[in-house]
Amino acid sequence: METVDVLGAPVACLTLAEAARTVAGFVREGRPRQVITLNPEYLYRAQSEPELMEILHRADLVTADGVGIVWAARRAGNPVPERVAGIDLLLRLAAEAGMHRWRVFLLGAAPGVAEAAGRELAARYPGLTVAGTHHGYFRPEEELAVIAKVRQSRADLLFVALGAPRQEIWAARHLEALNVPVVMGVGGSLDVLAGRVRRAPAWLRRLHLEWLGRLLMDPKRWRRQLVLPKFALLVIRRYR
Ligand code: UDP
Secondary structure, three states: OOOEEEEEEEEOOHHHHHHHHHHHHHHHHOOOOEEEEEHHHHHHHHHOOOHHHHHHOOOOOEEEEOHHHHHHHHHHHOOOOOOHHHHHHHHHHHHEEEEEEEEEEEEEOOOHHHHHHHHHHHHHHHEEEEEEEEEOOOOHHHHHHHHHHHHOOOOOEEEEEEEOOOOHHHHHHHHHHHHEEEEEEOOOHHHOOOOOOOOHHHHHOOOOHHHOOOOHHHHHHHHHOOOHHHHHHHHHHHOO
């Protein structure tokens, strides 16, 4: 698979459809693999946190989640075809799961959310089986039990919604123990599927302004989004 270097990270040169096909191949092959949809917040932190950068290099697929990454790749002279956002890839994979009768485990978000998201996926994609769910507020001493639950579910796909970068760190650390062919962090996607949070409207997304929509719907995000201008400056300086 062709990757391009964006601020030290190997980002796959794939469309959403191609990324979904690649991940479907991972499911068929069966050995545990990690998929990361990379956003600017993560990549910015990875500049000063070697563990985060290492996780990107060990991952089996890193996609450009967020217009910031797509833009940075273009400035670097290594364009990627389009944004491959976590929730969009999740939905494509859920459709594949429906067609191939794959089992999906949903881990994360507040109690009840993963169950509601699972009902939604099963209703939208007949054939998809929810192999199990667990909320994302377990204590460290509960972690082994959570891992065992996933392992015993015989899931084909595990979607981890603990927020970035925690979900990526967690997935990397437990990849072998989880023993699921595809483990992918999905951030707030379970909240969206469960109907707890609305996605920015499609017209805003088409204008590459999903970040603005998220900010307007959840003003507390401004603190997190402060990193975006810093990320932009770094990209401009690096790729003059
Ligand atoms: N979350 C969790 N456990 C935690 C912290 C967060 O399960 O200890 C969940 C939270 O409920 C939400 C998701 O992780 O469903 C993070 O969503 P957010 O929109 O912050 O993440 P992003 O999409 O920006 O990565």
